[in-house]
Amino acid sequence: MPAGRVAAEDVKLIPHRWDMHAIQALAQRDAALLARIFTEKGVLVLPEGAIDCQVQSFGYGAPMQFHSYGFFDVRSKGHSSVLFDLVLPGDTLVLIALRHHDPMSVIALYQAGASLDVANSAKEQPIEVIFSRFAILQLHDRHQRLTEKEIKYQPSSGVQKLLEQEAAYRQLFGLLHERLMGYHSALKHTIQDELHHIYSTHAPERLSKLPKQMEDFEYRERELLASVRRKYLESE
Known part of the structure; x- marks a missing residue:
């Protein structure tokens, strides 16, 4: 656990602010707290389908809103409460976690019942994103171990970040092998x-x-x- 972070079991949760807690836990890459938010009984008041709630953009207030909680990404860097590099309308928590290479949070959300099929405004589905990364590692294993020089010249592919989280991604792929x-x-x-x-x-x-x-x-x-x-x- 990173220095200064409160252990997930010690975080005081406000019953009706599950959306705030979920977004902030995801921004902190706190998979244990995400699991607690969506699985612990009798603490938070979760609406039906909460774990698959999608980000909306209304054009006023905070650029992005998750249920009733407003937040900003880097595109709104004039504001102080920037939580993520990039969030798209329609993103679920799983899609946000995938875009920011946080496979442990994806695992926590999936095990808590999150769908891998809910698409955002760009028609991205979690299962498609996960498979594309699975394919990269399969090819990586089968054909070559990418050198640092080769990785350097593939910034758009996300290969370097994938390899930095390789063990966690392999855990995710193992969990979703049949899918x-x-x-x-x-x-x-x-x-x-x-x-x-x-x-x-x-x-x-x-x-x-x-x-x-x-x-x-x-x-x-x-x-x-x-x-x-x-x-x-x-x-x-």
Whole structure:
């Protein structure tokens, strides 16, 4: 536990301020307190679906509001109460935790009953974000250990932050193993169907190569589909 932080079990909770407590616990990356907020009986008054409550932006007061609690992200840096780098309308606590590379809070929220399927305004779903990071580690293990130099030149990929939290992410992936395998299976099926349709229409001679392509691009299936779309559809 970081120096100066009060132990989760000693934090005094205000019964009707669960939203404030949840956002502040998440900002402090306090997974134990998040677990307490959503699982301890008889302390907080939680409305139905509280754990999947979504951030809203009303254009007045605090730019972001979680239930009744207003807060700011870095885009509102003129204010003193900045809690996160970036929050989007529709974000759930799980999505905020994922965007800020806090897998232990994701675990706490999931075990307390949080959904992995609630999308934000950018149509991001937790299960999709988690799978993309799972795929990065799978490829990382299978093909290469990224050097510090290579990581330096991939700032947008989040690889470095993922590796900094590698043990916690692996714990999350282990907890969600069946969900991740099911998601990947459905994704492969959808992509293979679209590739089959594109090849059938534009390049039937490539149909026989499709199984090998899917194998070669395992965990990079979206990359394969994007490449094929550019080649055969965007040129039309």
